[in-house]
Amino acid sequence: MPTAEDIKQRIEQAIPDSHVDVEDWTGGGDHFRATIVSPAFSGKSRIEQHRMVYAVFGAEIGGPIHALSLTTKAE
């Protein structure tokens, strides 16, 4: 079961220069909420921004990570 810290680190490693905040929404280790700010998002639609983050986790989304709620911003 990933922790909020695991998720934060994985996003930070995958998305250049990102500032990431992750909270475990329910305390149950499977519903997370993340806010990600990165210059890598600039010029991309919200859909593309969210896809970039979801791509970090692949099939884990909907599996061990039941929900990962996202707020993304370009810097």
Added chain:
Amino acid sequence: MSESENPLRDAISEAIRDNDVILFMKGVPEAPACGFSARAAAALQSLNVGFAAVDILPDPRIRQELTALSDWPTIPQLFVKGELVGGSDIIMEMYESGELASTLGVDAPAEAPSDAPAGADPSPAPLGIENRLG
């Protein structure tokens, strides 16, 4: 032509093509089975837009095929005129900014009841509640 080896995927694409506004969700709008789906359905309902809703729970292949088509891993997913608008985070962000209403071509819910547009007679409430306090 696409190889028609996948009738379920074809049925999903067809539903997306044939319905201007379609929400894939867990459960049904009247009885959503997940908080994210509930919020997405409630946002659409509060804008008074008609929408098609597909419950993905009865068969896990629906979600598999939908995700393969849309390249989007989570549920709900909202499509407007054949395009993926987003999942619940984007739907709620757009709802709050008024962007969802404009994408759907409806008026954003008025913050305060101002001058109602003339001629746009709302359909009667499903329950005939009369105000007898006059």
